[in-house]
Amino acid sequence: MCRKYKVNCDCAAHFCLSLVDKQGKLGIKRVKRGGENRQIKIFILLFGEDKIMHKKTLFLVLAVAMLALLLAGCGGGGENAQSADTGGKEKVFVFAQGSDPRGLDPAFVDDGESAKVMVNIYDNLVRYKPDSTEIEPALAESWESNEDKTQWTFHLRKGVKFHDGTPFNAEAVKFSIERQLPPNRTDAMPYASFVFEPVKAVEVVDEYTVKIILKEPYAPFLANMAMCMAAPIVSPTAVKKYGDDYISHPVGTGPFKFVKWERGQSIELVANKDYWDGPPKLDKLIFKFVKENSVRASELMTGSIDAMDGVDPNDVKTLEENGVIVTKNPGMNINYLAFFCNKEPFNNPKLRQAVSHAINRDAIVEHLYQGLATKANGPLPSFIPGYDKELKPYEYNPEKAKQLLAEAGYPNGLKVTLLTYTNPRPYNPVGQKLAEAIQNDLKKVGIDVEIRAYPWKEYKQVVSPVIVKEGDMMIYGWIGDNGDPDNFLTLLDSKEIAGSLNSAKYANEKVDKLLVEGRKEFDMAKRAEIYSELQQILVKDAPWVFISHATAMTAQNSSVENFNLHPTGVIYFHKVDKK
Amino acid sequence: MSELAKATAAGAVPESMETYSPVREFWRRLKKNKLAMTSLIFLAALTLIAVFAPYIAPYDPTNGVMADSLQKPSAQHLLGTDELGRDILSRIIFGARISLRVGLLAVAIALSIGTVLGSIAGYFGGRIDNLIMRFMDVMLSFPSLLLAIAFMSVLGRGVENAVIAISIVTMPEYARIVRGSVLSVKENEYVQAARAIGNRDGAIILKHILPNVIAPIIVRGTLGISTAILETAALGFLGLGVQPPDAEWGTMLGAGRSYMFNAPHLVMFPGIAITLTVMAFNLLGDGLRDALDPRLRQ
Numbered sequence: 001m002c003r004k005y006k007v008n009c010d011c012a013a014h015f016c017l018s019l020v021d022k023q024g025k026l027g028i029k030r031v032k033r034g035g036e037n038r039q040i041k042i043f044i045l046l047f048g049e050d051k052i053m054h055k056k057t058l059f060l061v062l063a064v065a066m067l068a069l070l071l072a073g074c075g076g077g078g079e080n081a082q083s084a085d086t087g088g089k090e091k092v093f094v095f096a097q098g099s100d101p102r103g104l105d106p107a108f109v110d111d112g113e114s115a116k117v118m119v120n121i122y123d124n125l126v127r128y129k130p131d132s133t134e135i136e137p138a139l140a141e142s143w144e145s146n147e148d149k150t151q152w153t154f155h156l157r158k159g160v161k162f163h164d165g166t167p168f169n170a171e172a173v174k175f176s177i178e179r180q181l182p183p184n185r186t187d188a189m190p191y192a193s194f195v196f197e198p199v200k201a202v203e204v205v206d207e208y209t210v211k212i213i214l215k216e217p218y219a220p221f222l223a224n225m226a227m228c229m230a231a232p233i234v235s236p237t238a239v240k241k242y243g244d245d246y247i248s249h250p251v252g253t254g255p256f257k258f259v260k261w262e263r264g265q266s267i268e269l270v271a272n273k274d275y276w277d278g279p280p281k282l283d284k285l286i287f288k289f290v291k292e293n294s295v296r297a298s299e300l301m302t303g304s305i306d307a308m309d310g311v312d313p314n315d316v317k318t319l320e321e322n323g324v325i326v327t328k329n330p331g332m333n334i335n336y337l338a339f340f341c342n343k344e345p346f347n348n349p350k351l352r353q354a355v356s357h358a359i360n361r362d363a364i365v366e367h368l369y370q371g372l373a374t375k376a377n378g379p380l381p382s383f384i385p386g387y388d389k390e391l392k393p394y395e396y397n398p399e400k401a402k403q404l405l406a407e408a409g410y411p412n413g414l415k416v417t418l419l420t421y422t423n424p425r426p427y428n429p430v431g432q433k434l435a436e437a438i439q440n441d442l443k444k445v446g447i448d449v450e451i452r453a454y455p456w457k458e459y460k461q462v463v464s465p466v467i468v469k470e471g472d473m474m475i476y477g478w479i480g481d482n483g484d485p486d487n488f489l490t491l492l493d494s495k496e497i498a499g500s501l502n503s504a505k506y507a508n509e510k511v512d513k514l515l516v517e518g519r520k521e522f523d524m525a526k527r528a529e530i531y532s533e534l535q536q537i538l539v540k541d542a543p544w545v546f547i548s549h550a551t552a553m554t555a556q557n558s559s560v561e562n563f564n565l566h567p568t569g570v571i572y573f574h575k576v577d578k579k
Numbered sequence: 580m581s582e583l584a585k586a587t588a589a590g591a592v593p594e595s596m597e598t599y600s601p602v603r604e605f606w607r608r609l610k611k612n613k614l615a616m617t618s619l620i621f622l623a624a625l626t627l628i629a630v631f632a633p634y635i636a637p638y639d640p641t642n643g644v645m646a647d648s649l650q651k652p653s654a655q656h657l658l659g660t661d662e663l664g665r666d667i668l669s670r671i672i673f674g675a676r677i678s679l680r681v682g683l684l685a686v687a688i689a690l691s692i693g694t695v696l697g698s699i700a701g702y703f704g705g706r707i708d709n710l711i712m713r714f715m716d717v718m719l720s721f722p723s724l725l726l727a728i729a730f731m732s733v734l735g736r737g738v739e740n741a742v743i744a745i746s747i748v749t750m751p752e753y754a755r756i757v758r759g760s761v762l763s764v765k766e767n768e769y770v771q772a773a774r775a776i777g778n779r780d781g782a783i784i785l786k787h788i789l790p791n792v793i794a795p796i797i798v799r800g801t802l803g804i805s806t807a808i809l810e811t812a813a814l815g816f817l818g819l820g821v822q823p824p825d826a827e828w829g830t831m832l833g834a835g836r837s838y839m840f841n842a843p844h845l846v847m848f849p850g851i852a853i854t855l856t857v858m859a860f861n862l863l864g865d866g867l868r869d870a871l872d873p874r875l876r877q
Contacts, residue, residue, distance in 0.1 A: 294839055318840045363645035368662065422818050424837075430662070433834065436823045437663055440643045443824075451823050452736075 092284040093560075093578060095571070096296045096308040098424070100264060100289050103247035105239075106232040107180050110190035112426060112479055112569050115228040116309070117267055117287050119570045121163075122232030122252030125154050125173065125225050130575075133332075133483020133567055135222050139168065139233060139253065149217040149522060156208040160276045162235035163257040170210040174202045175236040177212070191229035193499070194481075194490075217520050219527065223482035228570055255280040255574040264289060281562075281577035293424060300324055300555055306578060307556035307563055309571070312429055313370040316553070324555050328372065331552035332381055332480035332567045333427040334488065335373070337418075337438065337545040338504035339473045342497075345414060346472055352542040354404035355473075356394040358445040359438055363396075365548050368430055368437050372553065376546035378535045379488050383567075385524055386485035386531035391539055393546065401445045413446025417471035420451060421459040426569060427477035427550045434547070435475050464500035476503050479569050485531050486519055492543060506543035608870040615866020618859035625856060629675040638666035640673040641824040649842045659844040661835065667844065670826035671852050677827045678808050678856065681742050681820075685807040688746035690800050693753025698784050698792075700754065701761030712758065715751035723748040724813055731819045738827075741820040745810050749803060756799050760792035767791075794871040798864055805860035812853050828853045 101114035106122060109115075127138035137143075140154035160168040178184060180192035181199060198218035203211040214221065225231050238251035250258045255277070256269035269285040288305060290296045293312035299305045301322045311319070316326050339346035339355070346352055365373050377393040380386065405413065420435035428434050432453050439449040452471055454462055463474050481487050490496060493515050494507035514534045521527045539546070554565045561577045609615055628635055638656075643663035650660040658667040700711040718726065730744035764770065765788060773783050812829025814820035821827035828849040835845030 292837075294837055297840070312837055314838050314841050360645065367645045367648040367664070430837075432818070432823070433662055437643070437645065439824055440641070440645075440663055443642075453818055 090283045091281065091578060092286065093282045093307075093573070093576065094286045094288055094305040095573075096288045096290045096299060096305045098289070098291060098293075098296075098310045101267070104250035104258065104261070104267075105247040106228070106230055106234065107189050107192060108247055110229060115568075116570045117269075118232060118250065118252075119228045119254070120256045120269060120285065120573045121250050121254045121258055122228075122234065123160075123254050124227070124231050124233065125156075126222060128226050128483070128566065128568065130564060130566070130572065133223065133226075133480075135226055138226075139173075143222075150214045152212045152214070152221070153205065154210050154212070156210065157276060158208055160253050161274065162238070162251050162253050163272060164235055164238050164251045166235045166237045166251075168233070168253050169207045170204040171207075172236050173210045173233055174204050175239070176233045177202045179239070180230055189230070191227070191481075194501075195224045195227055195230035217522070219519050219522050220482060220484040220486045223484045223487075227482050228568065229481065256285050275574070277574065280574050282573065285573055293429070297555070300557065303557065306560055307554060307571075309552075309554045309565065310424065310426065310429070311553040311555050312424070313372040313553075316370075316372065319555050323558060325558055325560075326553055326555045327563075327565060329552045329565055329567070330374070330381065330383055331427065331550045332384070332483065332569065333477060333550055333552070334376055334379055334381065335425075335427040335434070335477045335547045335550055336376070336379075336475075337473055337547060338476050339543060339545075340468055340471070340505055341543050342505040342507070343467060343472075345410075345416065348408050349541055350404055350408035351410065352545075353394065354401045354408060354445070355442065355447065356542050356545050357397045357404065358401035358447065359441050359545055359547070360396045361393075361545075361547055364434070364437055368433060369548065369550065372429075372551045373548040374551070376548050378539050378546055379492070379544070380485055380531075380535065381480070381488075381549045384480070384483065384485050384488065386518075386528045388528075388532040388535045390532070391535055393539065394542070398445050405445060405447070410446075413448065415448040415450070416473065417450045417452055419459070419463060419468070419471040419474040420453050421456050421475065422453045423456050425456075425477055426479055426552070427548075428475070429550065438475075460500075463503060466497055466505060468505075474503060481568065483567060485527070486515070489515060489518070489531065489534060489538075492538060504543040506541075508537070508541065511537060605870050609866055612866040612869060614862045615870075618863040618866070621855065621859045622863065625675055625859075626679060628672055629679050632672050632676055636666075636669035636672045638669040640665060640669040640826045643824075649838065649845075651842070652844055658848045659842070661831070661845055662838060662842075665824075665826075667831075667848055670831060671828065671848055674826045674828045674831065674849065674852065675856075677738060677821055677825070678811060678853075681738060681745070681811045682804040682808040682860075684742045685745040685749065685811075686800050686803045688742065689750040689803065689807075690753050690796065692746070693750045694757045694789070694796065696750075697754035697757025698761050698789065701758035702765055702780065702784055702788065708758070711754070715754050718748065718751045719755075721748075724810060727810055727814060728817070728819065731814060736819055736822055738821050738825075741811055741814050744814070745807050748810075749806060752803070753796070753799060756795055757792060760795055761788055764788050764791045798868040798871060801860055801864035801867055805857040805864070808853065808857055808860070 097113055097116060099113050101117050102109045102111050103114060104118055104121065106118055123139045125138060125140040126135045126143070128134065129136050139157050139160065141157050143152060143154045145152045154173070156168070156170060156173070162168060162172070166172070177196060177199065180189055180196050185192045198214045198216060198221060199212060200215045201213045203213065205211050232252060234246075235251035238249065239246050242249045248261055253276070255272055255275045257272050259268040259270055261267045266289060267287040269287075271280045271283050273279045290299060293310055294315060296305070296308045296310065297312065297315040297319055300308050301319065301324060311326060319326050337359075339352050341347055361375050365371065365375050374382075375393070377391040378388065405411070418435050418438065420432050422432045424431045432451075435451050435453065439451055442449050462468070462470055463476070468474070478488060478491055491501055492504065492506050492508075492511055493502060494512050496502035497505050497507065511534060514530050518527050518530045518534070521530060552565050552569065554563070554571070556563045559579045561579065562575045563571065565571055643665040645664050647656070647660050648662055648664040650656055652659040656666050656668065658671065661667055661670070696711050696715070700708040726748045727744045730747055731740060734740040734743060770783060770787050773787050811820055811827070812832065815827045815829025816833035818830070818833060821830050823830070831849040832846055832853070835842070835849070838845045
């Protein structure tokens with residue numbers, strides 16, 4: 001039987017088959033003898049002994065069961081067969097990441113796992129160049145702004161269609177943005193206020209021209225329009241059709257179309273052969289979710305996946321020894337410890353400086369991250385425009401830390417609570433161990449640290465209130481969205497305390513003022529001056545301990561081509577190919 | 580023929596039988612069980628190590644030297660160092676303190692409450708029995724680790740709470756065993772006699788029933804320690820039990836699992852420590868059961 005049907009099914013299905021072949025009579029006898037098949041016993045329970053005696057009913061029930069089992073078996077076995085089939089006609093690419101996306105509607109998500117999938121389904125008006133955060137045309141072929149940079153006119157690409165057949169036009173752009181503007185904006189849209197904060201209105205000029213009117217000049221506006229959150233253009237018909245369910249039925253104009261999402265397992269996309277920028281090289285793209293870094297790594301080595309991100313620094317050597325290509329790029333992220341500046345004891349800058357001096361960041365980068373990170377001198381990664389090269393970071397100096405501790409009024413040390421997440425994060429691949437390393441360092445200067453660790457989702461809730469009761473400082477990080485310095489520095493804007501983006505709850509009028517100035521200035525040289533002053537203040541005031549910038553790593557099999565991790569932490573699969 | 584045999588043959592009671600002691604008999608029988616004795620010696624040694632940990636451990640278990648992180652076993656660090664440069668041998672030695680303490684404490688608590696509840700249920704029967712035992716059944720119907728995690732999330736993290744959580748979830752087993760034994764013992768003539776001469780219920784349970792059901796309790800308790808150690812390790816592995824920087828075997832295992840590829844000693848040694856200890860308690864428990872079982876007494 002097994003050979004005949006060529007499927008890796010549950011044996012029960014075959015047993016059912018054999019029963020049906022014999023028209024049911026035998027089946028009843030077997031059941032009466034005490035039955036070796038649980039399936040049949042269940043039928044008796046469900047339908048009652050007298051009913052199952054009826055030949056036709058039995059036949060029907062068994063046939064249905066057989067079909068269901070066959071289908072279930074085929075479903076499970078089929079996927080393996082596909083991913084193993086690399087040399088066939090269909091090019092299937094399996095990419096493994098740490099977890100499920102939160103959702104696939106750009107308006108309602110804020111996590112990197114979602115972004116990685118979404119950038120391959122959606123397009124924006126403008127996009128980043130393949131290896132930098134410079135802007136180039138995408139759905140908008142060209143654009144211009146008025147004199148005071150408050151009105152931006154985009155000329156749209158003609159003949160583009162959404163995956164559901166809806167034509168792409170100015171109305172679609174208006175719809176995509178307006179659903180995230182007040183009064184439509186809700187609290188569930190984490191990026192709407194960030195990306196569309198300066199947007200006052202969207203006007204349709206003609207079918208392929210759209211005008212976006214800003215409240216005030218805003219330098220990062222174009223960069224925002226390229227972001228993978230909030231800014232992607234969604235199909236208006238699909239959003240109306242699915243309503244709240246659109247978050248798991250994404251329809252965009254991108255190089256891949258959404259097929260299905262099995263929660264906790266995988267997301268399947270197929271190539272959009274009509275893509276305006278040329279069809280993708282791959283036929284099918286599967287995002288597989290494998291929680292443990294080491295399990296992903298071993299799947300890559302055995303070849304059951306083609307590429308992965310979230311490479312554990314500890315696995316790099318083993319992976320490379322096994323012929324896997326590990327790509328290391330400077331990461332657009334910051335890994336930091338934030339002091340809660342709005343309450344005792346860390347409302348005292350001296351104490352914050354003391355802790356900054358007490359943490360041995362060199363050792364953390366070299367040993368904990370095994371060299372796969374760079375020490376942070378301030379809030380900005382060094383390749384971001386506006387980074388101040390003159391910044392003097394806090395050197396590791398336990399003696400000075402003790403002295404500052406005494407000056408701050410704690411000559412005998414103190415006891416504090418450090419909050420941390422348990423799981424690896426892109427900017428901190430060792431998860432909770434960073435907190436333990438810091439605990440170890442601070443113990444040496446007399447600061448007794450109690451660690452409270454939470455899983456990621458719970459952690460975000462614990463640290464979001466304005467006054468965090470659970471602790472005194474926290475480990476956190478940030479992955480840049482658009483490559484603009486404002487994107488990092490806004491994390492210390494006092495306006496962002498309520499929205500929990502400013503995790504340190506740091507409020508400094510001077511900082512707020514400089515941030516506003518920076519957003520209005522379009523000349524990068526002048527912006528850099530503003531940001532330089534800003535960074536000096538931040539380093540001196542130390543609302544964070546600027547720990548490190550993690551090296552962004554992806555791993556791929558040698559057969560994969562054009563696979564690049566973009567500085568924004570996503571992979572554009574449009575040009576990716578495999579031999 | 581020896582003198583003893585002659586005396587027996589003559590129908591007289593031999594000298595040694597008059598001084599028959601159940602404890603000595605039990606000890607004689609346990610000594611014959613080599614596995615149980617080895618386990619007993621191992622556990623005694625482990626207890627000594629745990630008690631004198633600060634004097635035995637070569638390093639401070641919580642003080643890491645980052646520059647020495649992830650070192651393989653060497654003369655300097657016999658079992659190597661972990662990701663923060665802490666000596667693994669020292670951490671395992673200190674971890675023994677926590678594992679043994681949690682194991683013994685959790686079982687002691689669970690055993691005392693379980694015994695009280697079980698003997699009340701068994702002795703009085705009826706509605707009280709129903710009430711207590713149905714409640715125990717409800718608790719038994721949950722997987723114990725799941726229930727322990729639930730308790731931990733209510734109580735908060737930490738060793739003390741782990742002890743409480745583990746003792747609560749293991750208590751029903753003891754209650755059941757005690758109740759079962761009490762049920763069979765309470766119908767004996769001596770119990771009825773004690774009741775007939777007007778002894779109070781409490782006194783009957785304490786003086787006449789409990790001493791006669793002690794054997795299965797001891798066996799279950801010994802086996803229970805190994806379960807408790809395993810559950811502590813599981814909670815630690817999940818990050819719920821002992822909080823860093825303190826060393827505990829399960830926590831070490833959990834922290835080391837991401838280094839499995841290039842530094843397997845991080846998980847291997849705590850794993851061995853857990854395995855050996857749990858196995859020793861199990862073997863000892865088996866040995867005790869054999870030694871205490873009257874049916875096997877020859």
